[in-house]
Amino acid sequence: MQKILAVSCAAAAAMAPLMVLAPAATAGGGPTPDQHRALSLHAKLNPFKVNKVHGYGRAQVHLKGRHVSVKLRAKGLLANAPHAQHFHIAAKGVCPPESAATKHNGKLSLSTPDGAPFYGKIGTSLTTEGDTSPASGLAVDRFPVGPDVHYERSFKVSEETARSLRAGTAVVVVHGIDYNKNGKYDFNLGKSPLDPKLPAEATFPALCGALKKAPHGGISGGQGGTQAGSLDSGLTAVAGTGLLAAAGGAFYLRRRTTARQS
Numbered sequence: 001m002q003k004i005l006a007v008s009c010a011a012a013a014a015m016a017p018l019m020v021l022a023p024a025a026t027a028g029g030g031p032t033p034d035q036h037r038a039l040s041l042h043a044k045l046n047p048f049k050v051n052k053v054h055g056y057g058r059a060q061v062h063l064k065g066r067h068v069s070v071k072l073r074a075k076g077l078l079a080n081a082p083h084a085q086h087f088h089i090a091a092k093g094v095c096p097p098e099s100a101a102t103k104h105n106g107k108l109s110l111s112t113p114d115g116a117p118f119y120g121k122i123g124t125s126l127t128t129e130g131d132t133s134p135a136s137g138l139a140v141d142r143f144p145v146g147p148d149v150h151y152e153r154s155f156k157v158s159e160e161t162a163r164s165l166r167a168g169t170a171v172v173v174v175h176g177i178d179y180n181k182n183g184k185y186d187f188n189l190g191k192s193p194l195d196p197k198l199p200a201e202a203t204f205p206a207l208c209g210a211l212k213k214a215p216h217g218g219i220s221g222g223q224g225g226t227q228a229g230s231l232d233s234g235l236t237a238v239a240g241t242g243l244l245a246a247a248g249g250a251f252y253l254r255r256r257t258t259a260r261q262s
Contacts, residue, residue, distance in 0.1 A: 038064040041165060043172045043209030045074060050101045050110050051177045053077075053206045057149065059172045061211055066162045069154040070126060074174055074207060077146030081185055083176040084125070084143050084203065085151070087211075089161055091120030093169030095208035104200055105190035109179060111204055113193050119171035119208065123161035126151065126172075133158070138195060138203065146176070165211060174207040 045057035055076030062069040077083050096115040101108050125136040127143060132155050136142065144151055157165070164170045179201055180188045189200035 036065045038062065039166060040214040041170075041211040042214050043211045045072075045172060045174060045207040045209040046095070047076075047207055048098070048110050048177075048205055050098045050108060051204055051206065052179050052181065053177055055147075055174075055207055057174065057207050057209075059209060059211070060214075061165065061170075063162065063165050066156050066159065067154065068124075068157050068165070070151065072126065072149060072151040072172065072174075074149040075147065077149065077174070077206060078176055078178040078185070079147040079183070081146055081176055081178075081202075082140040082143045083146055083149065083174055083206065084138060084140065085149075085172070085174045086122045086126060086137060087124040087157070087161055087165070088116075088119040088121060088171045088173050089123035089164035089169060091116065091169065092118050093120075093164075093167075093171060094118050094210050095171060095173075105188065107179065107189055109177075109189055109200075109204060111193055111200065112173075112175065115173070115205055115208070119173055119210075120164075120169070123164060123170065124157050126153070128153070138198070140202070149174070168210075168212060170211045172207075172209050172211060173205050175203050175205050177201050177204045177206050179204075 039062070041061045041063065043059045043061075045055075045059060047053035047055050053076075055074055057072065057074030059070070059072040061071075072085065074083075096110065096118040098110070100114050100118065101110040102114055103109075104111060122134040122137045125132050125134060125139065127136050127139055128151070129142055130136070131139070161170065176185070178184070180186070182188075185199045185202040187199045187201075189204065192198040192200045192203040194203050
C-alpha cells in the first residue's frame with residue numbers, strides 16, 4: 001500500500017489518456033429546461049467476474065443543478081487496499097460486457113480502457129476529500145479502503161458530468177481487483193495502462209453500475225431525510241440474490257448464527 005501511495009502524485013498526470021478514450025459527449029449540448037430540477041438516481045454495482053471479482057454494491061446520487069450528494073456501499077473488495085471510484089460519462093452509459101475483456105500479460109481480463117467505449121471517460125473522482133475532478137482519478141490516498149466501502153459525500157460536479165447524469169449516460173465504476181487471489185495488488189496482469197508505476201490490478205474495474213432515474217424522482221425512504229437505510233437494505237437484498245453465495249456465504253452464516261442465539 002505504501003508503494004502505491006508513493007506514486008499517487010505521478011499517477012494523476014497519467015490519467016490524461018483515459019480522459020480522451022471515450023467518444024465525444026452524447027449527453028446533449030446547451031442548457032435544458034430541467035437542468036436545475038432535483039433528480040435522484042441509483043445503480044446496482046455488479047462484479048466483473050472476468051476479473052475474478054465477487055463483490056457487490058449499490059449507489060445513490062441526488063442531483064440539483066450541479067450539486068450532488070453521493071452514497072455508495074460496497075462489500076467484498078480487496079481488503080486493506082485503496083479502491084478508486086468514479087462517475088464515468090459521455091459514452092453509451094452502460095457497463096461493458098465480459099466479452100470486452102482482452103489479454104493482459106497473457107491473462108483474459110478487463111482493463112479500464114477496455115471498458116471506456118461503454119462507460120466512457122472519468123467525469124468525477126469520488127474521493128473522500130479534496131478535489132473530485134478527473135485529475136484525481138488515481139489519487140489512491142484519497143479513496144476508500146476495502147473490503148467494505150461506506151461512502152457519503154456532497155460536492156459540485158462539472159457541467160458535462162451534470163448533463164450526463166441527467167441524460168442517463170453516467171456510470172459508477174469501482175476499481176481495484178485481486179486477480180490471482182494473493183491478498184494484494186501485484187503485477188501478475190502487468191503494469192497499469194493508466195500508469196506503469198502501478199500494478200494493473202490496482203486500476204482494473206471491479207464493480208460497475210449504470211445510474212438510472214429512481215421512480216417518481218426519488219428512492220424509497222424519501223429525499224427529505226436520510227437515505228442510508230434504504231441503500232443498506234437494498235445492498236442486503238442484493239446479497240440475498242446469490243452474490244453473497246458467490247462471496248462465500250460468510251455474512252449469511254453470521255446472521256443465521258446470531259438469529260439462533262437470540
